[in-house]
Amino acid sequence: MKQVNNPKRSLLYYYGFAMLIIVIFNFIAMPWYSERHVQQINYDSFMTMVDDRQVAEVQLQPSENQIIFTSTEDDTVYKTAMVEDPNLTQRLFDADVAFTGEIIEQASPIASFLSFVFQILLFVAIGQWISRMLLKKAGGSNAMQFNLGKSNARVYVQSTDGLSFKDVAGQDEAKESLTEVVDFLNNPKKYQAVGAKMPSGVLLVGPPGTGKTMLAKAVAGEANVSFFSMSGSEFVEMFAGAGAAKVRDLFKQAKEKAPCIVFIDEIDAIGKKRGQAIGNDEREQTLNQLLTEMDGFEGNNGVMILAASNQPESLDPALLRPGRFDRQVRVELPDLKGREDILKVHASKVQHDDSIDYNKIARMASGASGAELANIVNEAALRAVRQGRNAATQNDFEESIETIMAGEQKKNAILSDKEKWIVSYHEIGHALVAAKQSGSAPVEKITIIPRTSGALGYTMQVSEKGNDYLHSKENLETQLATLAGGRAAEEVAFNSITTGASNDIERMTQLARAMISQYGMSDTFGMVAFEQRNNQYLGNEASATGSAETQAAIDREIVELVGTQYDKAKTILINNRELLDELSHFLYNEETITGQQFMEIVNKYN
Ligand code: ADP
Ligand code: ZN
Numbered sequence: 001m002k003q004v005n006n007p008k009r010s011l012l013y014y015y016g017f018a019m020l021i022i023v024i025f026n027f028i029a030m031p032w033y034s035e036r037h038v039q040q041i042n043y044d045s046f047m048t049m050v051d052d053r054q055v056a057e058v059q060l061q062p063s064e065n066q067i068i069f070t071s072t073e074d075d076t077v078y079k080t081a082m083v084e085d086p087n088l089t090q091r092l093f094d095a096d097v098a099f100t101g102e103i104i105e106q107a108s109p110i111a112s113f114l115s116f117v118f119q120i121l122l123f124v125a126i127g128q129w130i131s132r133m134l135l136k137k138a139g140g141s142n143a144m145q146f147n148l149g150k151s152n153a154r155v156y157v158q159s160t161d162g163l164s165f166k167d168v169a170g171q172d173e174a175k176e177s178l179t180e181v182v183d184f185l186n187n188p189k190k191y192q193a194v195g196a197k198m199p200s201g202v203l204l205v206g207p208p209g210t211g212k213t214m215l216a217k218a219v220a221g222e223a224n225v226s227f228f229s230m231s232g233s234e235f236v237e238m239f240a241g242a243g244a245a246k247v248r249d250l251f252k253q254a255k256e257k258a259p260c261i262v263f264i265d266e267i268d269a270i271g272k273k274r275g276q277a278i279g280n281d282e283r284e285q286t287l288n289q290l291l292t293e294m295d296g297f298e299g300n301n302g303v304m305i306l307a308a309s310n311q312p313e314s315l316d317p318a319l320l321r322p323g324r325f326d327r328q329v330r331v332e333l334p335d336l337k338g339r340e341d342i343l344k345v346h347a348s349k350v351q352h353d354d355s356i357d358y359n360k361i362a363r364m365a366s367g368a369s370g371a372e373l374a375n376i377v378n379e380a381a382l383r384a385v386r387q388g389r390n391a392a393t394q395n396d397f398e399e400s401i402e403t404i405m406a407g408e409q410k411k412n413a414i415l416s417d418k419e420k421w422i423v424s425y426h427e428i429g430h431a432l433v434a435a436k437q438s439g440s441a442p443v444e445k446i447t448i449i450p451r452t453s454g455a456l457g458y459t460m461q462v463s464e465k466g467n468d469y470l471h472s473k474e475n476l477e478t479q480l481a482t483l484a485g486g487r488a489a490e491e492v493a494f495n496s497i498t499t500g501a502s503n504d505i506e507r508m509t510q511l512a513r514a515m516i517s518q519y520g521m522s523d524t525f526g527m528v529a530f531e532q533r534n535n536q537y538l539g540n541e542a543s544a545t546g547s548a549e550t551q552a553a554i555d556r557e558i559v560e561l562v563g564t565q566y567d568k569a570k571t572i573l574i575n576n577r578e579l580l581d582e583l584s585h586f587l588y589n590e591e592t593i594t595g596q597q598f599m600e601i602v603n604k605y606n
Helices: 002-034 043-051 088-094 109-140 172-186 188-194 212-223 242-256 281-295 336-347 358-364 370-386 394-406 417-435 473-494 499-517 548-575 577-590 595-604
Strands: 038-040 055-061 066-071 077-081 201-205 226-231 260-265 303-309 327-330 443-447 458-461 531-533 542-544 592-594
Touching: 002 109, 043 055, 043 066, 043 077, 043 088, 172 188, 172 201, 172 212, 172 303, 172 327, 201 212, 212 226, 212 260, 212 303, 226 242, 242 260, 242 281, 242 303, 336 358, 336 370, 358 394, 370 394, 417 443, 417 458, 417 473, 417 499, 417 548, 417 577, 417 595, 443 595, 473 499, 473 548, 473 577, 499 531, 499 548, 548 577, 577 592, 577 595, 592 595
Parallel strands: 038 077, 201 303, 201 327, 226 260, 260 303
Antiparallel strands: 055 066, 066 077, 443 458, 443 592, 531 542
């Protein structure tokens, strides 16, 4: 929406500039006409001038007790005090002086001020007229949104940025479902002939940053139709009824331009289940208006509504009814192949080495969304610039993953020597416990360079497959033991424990609780869910269900599960004490150890 501001702003510039010139002009000119004033002289000098025929015009002002006159010699206006002189009139006659009843014009300050005000008013009027003309012109062209002052008329058409399906990497299933929409927009007759109706709304659901907006634009781009777009939060206004009016406006414009796509981003902002939030009449009114508009479509009128949401479970059921958003397209986080493709799409826009291993980067960035991957590529390019190179390298990409995932390297955080030893043992503890259990992901890299996120060290494990969809109970227990490895190493090496494991503890507790109350992996409780997942896509918080006694029993079981895995980790480390020491010394000295260096040392002891 960058274009929006420019016409308005340049108008303001012209306008302000004109005003400035007027003001300056008036300040320079005003003294000149108000000061073309009046020189005072003696009465006898006046009489001398009359007799010498140097006086052009005279006005007698008895009320002011003064005589105003002009000279034939120059432009000056003179005045003199009136003196009791009965012969005055006669002497003026004799000297052929014209004396009229009219006031000799002096530029009065009031008059010049009034003319100044008048000029300003004139320019204000002209300025407004010009701005109205310009806005009218700009409003006629597409791809802009305008606020026409008070009338608040908006044009919702937006550019698709030339996007098509090939720009959206991965997301093959989503593209496949949307191809039908494109086909319908291109050949509506084909569908009408069979009597098939297209769904009037398609809901794109998935986590943030997965390309929902891109897909909507791509549909409009592929079908070569207009793209109307608005975010749900924009509908919710301060004033009751304003949101509903915007909905009406949007659909009115869309119908005029059919066939077209109407895209409503963040539809949850208006589409939440009604009656949940207390007293938000405005939102309900807006939602009702949207439902009315969707019902008002008479069959195939060529307006296709796409909407995006990352909380589909919170949407009002009325929105999901047949005839409204009756089709859902899932836009999930990309898998390994998808991540690789997205990286390639974005890397093609920056300068980089020829030998980039996208597969490796994609494996390292497990769980990243499309937006995060785009960010990683950009971060890599920035890093190259920062270091004075003209192309990003493999190393830049790998480093930027860590930046995105763990925060920037903290340059001047200084660990004490003792702390550095503890962090080294802690991180090696995680890695070694992982390496000594079968089925855990190989270690990619360990560093003990502090990050701005607060992490003092960092162990990166990369699964060969990229994404794991199913976890076995053994697999989760391995993860628990690996998380426990850090604290266990501290205890084995220093016989004392630190606060450094707090994040590990949090994650272990979460995982253990989920195993028991969500995944049915407890012998005591079996397949009963004691937790309800509230939001699949945002954060995954869960709320507990079940009686207080069960909760207490679950808590006890969590303690036991975590304890067992902690003991397992400790045993592994005690049995490999020498290896633990050598690896920790290496990490302490080098601050970074790669997976390869790590495995070389481990294999020496096998
Ligand atoms: P959403 O609407 O799902 O929150 P967007 O469509 O706004 O996400 O995507 C944000 C940015 O992330 C895009 O501008 C693009 O750079 C990048 N992106 C996301 N998904 C993809 C993808 N599948 N292919 C290429 N780029 C993507
Ligand atoms: Zn740890």
